[in-house]
Every structure is written in structure tokens, then in C-alpha cells.
Amino acid sequence: MKINWGTGIVIAIALFMSFILYFVIKVQVNSKYDNELVVEEYYKHDAVFGNEMKRVQNAEDLAEKPIVTQTTAGVTIVFPDVFVPNKIKGTVSLYRPSNKKLDFETSISLSNPTLLIPKSKLVGGRWDINMEWQYDGKQYLTKETIYIN
Known part of the structure; x- marks a missing residue:
């Protein structure tokens, strides 16, 4: 199977987006990374x-x-x-x-x-x-x- 340039770019973008999304979810779920506000209200x-x-x-x-x-x-x-x-x-x-x-x-x-x-x-x-x-x-x-x- 041969992959052309367009398919390769789409795959690369999808992998990059998955990589970024993985780290965003990891930071939001893990209690080690505290996301508290300076002032509550x-x-x-x-x-x-x-x-x-x-x-x-x-x-x-x-x-x-x-x-x-x-x-x-x-x-x-x-x-x-x-x-x-x-x-x-x-x-x-x-x-x-x-x-x-x-x-x-x-x-x-x-x-x-x-x-x-x-x-x-x-x-x-x-x-x-x-x-x-x-x-x-x-x-x-x-x-x-x-x-x-």
C-alpha cells in the first residue's frame, strides 16, 4: 500500500492532535498538577x-x-x-x-x-x-x- 502526501499529512496532524490531547487530559485529571485560582471569586x-x-x-x-x-x-x-x-x-x-x-x-x-x-x-x-x-x-x-x- 502506497501513502501519498495528502494522506501522510492528515495522519501526521491526527497523531499530533492526539499527542496534545493526551497531555491536556493528563494534566486535568492528575491531582499532582494543581489548577487553583489566585482568588476564588x-x-x-x-x-x-x-x-x-x-x-x-x-x-x-x-x-x-x-x-x-x-x-x-x-x-x-x-x-x-x-x-x-x-x-x-x-x-x-x-x-x-x-x-x-x-x-x-x-x-x-x-x-x-x-x-x-x-x-x-x-x-x-x-x-x-x-x-x-x-x-x-x-x-x-x-x-x-x-x-x-
């Missing part, structure tokens, strides 16, 4: 994006901003002296881009201007920190990225 998240930008701008307009540093004890967040520590309320969300199961939140309840997140809670790698806080009725949102060794 991203349409609702986008609906309040304007409010989020206003809070980010409030934080950028501050003369003295909170400082996030990595120490041997963990991650410290130091609020400026112009703020009375017990009037600062909010939450600090630590987001791990590579593994959603490691994400956690800590509430801001201070007696001194420093908040410590212990190193025992943090696995090495990249962490995105979102601080949603308010002081005297004004809301702020500060975003930082740190790398833990």
Missing part, C-alpha cells in the same frame, strides 16, 4: 477594585509608611510613631503564590508599634503580604513581597 474581587485602589492610594500618601522587614525571629511590621498603636485595627494576610494551603491571616491588635509574624509560621520562598488596616476611620492597604530563606 475573582469577579466579585474585581467589582471592588476601585475601593482597593483608593485604600492603596491612602497608604501611598502617608509621609511615614509601615516598614516590613525580615528578621531572624520572623517578619516584623513596624508602624510609624505618628500612629497610636492601640488605635490601629485590621488584618495582615500572608499569601503563598505556590501553595494556597500555606496562606493565613493575622489580626492587627497592637500595644506597641511592632507586629511580629513568627518564622515558625513561614516556609521558605516568596510571600505576598497584604495589610488591610484602618486608623481614625481612614482605611489603608499596603502590599509587600518578601522572600524567606
